[in-house]
Amino acid sequence: MIDKVHIPPLKTQGIKTKLVPWIARYAAVDAGTVWVEPFMGSGVVGLNLAPKRAIFSDTNIHLIDFYRAIQNGELTAAGCRKFLESEGARLKSRGGDYFYEVRDRFNESHDPYDFLFLNRSCFNGLMRFNRQHRYNVPYGHNDNRFSKAYVTKIVNQVDYVQEKIAESDWKFLAMRYEDAIATAPSNSFIYCDPPYIGLTSTYYDTWDEEKEKGLHDSLMESGCKFMVSSWSHNDYRSNELIGTLWSDCHVSYADHAYIVNGKHKPVVEVLLTNYVPE
Ligand SMILES: C[S@@+](CC[C@H](N)C(=O)[O-])C[C@H]1O[C@@H](n2cnc3c(N)ncnc32)[C@H](O)[C@@H]1O
Known part of the structure; x- marks a missing residue:
């Protein structure tokens, strides 16, 4: 239950x-x-x-890579706090231009931290890719998206996943x-x-x-x-x-x-x- x-x-x-x-x-x-x-x-x-x-x-390899990154310790709750605070401050001062800069960066490097940033600041929480499998969701138009409370919420969500993965025998496969x-x-x-x-x-x-x-x-x-x-x-x-x-x-x-x-x-x-x- x-x-x-x-x-x-x-x-x-x-x-x-x-x-x-x-x-x-x-x-x-x-x-x-x-x-x-x-x-x-x-x-x-x-x-x-x-x-x-x-x-x-x-x-969707990016979803799988995201969970694998938590599993192998590359992406952590503490790392997310640091990353979203600093990237959130850049978004606040540069708005949409910065979102699209991160989107271009993600489409080259496929970094799981960038993926999280985009997923939580894009339009309507969509996850969409074009035929070339490039992430193409537009900006959600909220420059102050990563407020302190919002960052904490995301960090707690990552923390829950981190904990569950650590105590279980789970595989993530693309x-x-x-x-x-x-x-x-x-x-x-x-x-x-x-x-x-x-x-x-x-x-x-x-x-x-x-x-x-x-x-x-x-x-x-x-x-x-x-x-x-x-x-x-x-x-x-x-x-x-x-x-x-x-x-x-x-x-x-x-x-x-x-x-x-x-x-x-x-x-x-x-x-x-x-x-x-x-
Ligand atoms: C309806 S969503 C799953 C939503 C999920 N249950 C949740 O609550 O978030 C469908 C998923 O199927 C994946 N998908 C689409 N075609 C697929 C295929 N041929 N084989 C495996 N996964 C596929 C998509 O990438 C997408 O993540």
Whole structure:
């Protein structure tokens, strides 16, 4: 049972913060399970479930590198405070020009500290890349973004992750979901949160029906228990694949405000499982 959801240091569209307690309740995990999460995103789900053993992966190498940097001590809570205080002061005096300077710098060096800075001062907490995989989110237009209180909040978020990583056996891998599922140990529970088919949201990679079918088939072949986050319908449309491609799965419904491009859109969320949740 999860009462308090810890917010991760990185934001991304489609972040599941509000759904974590629901997902945790429906997940079929015990002490010996390996938690496998092939669409890690911000990591909010696994970081809060905090399993002893986990394999987190995503095709977005920058997300994975960020968590790896925490794991190997390259990025620390104390280092973040120092970095965000000094870079925040530069942002305050130079505004958007400085944001774009850091953005150019990040697109050359891929430094995880720069990634955090950009993610927390960009427009709407988006995580978007162009076809050349260059980060291209515009400035959030708040020169005083890194106030003392805000820096402390981020530092505490990094501190929580640092602590969880230190006490767990977790791997962070940059790879496609097919490889993550194919290499999952037999005692894995696989939680998938792919980009929502039919709802426009840009991530590091595109998502289409062929990929969704590939996901369904590789999960079925895995022999593991799995759970997939998806959507059923909103006021205007419905996700046909729930009744076709996923018809061999159990569907559990929830209701909440889903965030796409910063706007709240009521979408009925579902969890698709190859077991009947207790
Ligand atoms: C909906 S987001 C996951 C959000 C995450 N559950 C959270 O709460 O923050 C989907 C993620 O899938 C990743 N992704 C897109 N295509 C992928 C693929 N083919 N294989 C693995 N990851 C992929 C994106 O980079 C993105 O981070």
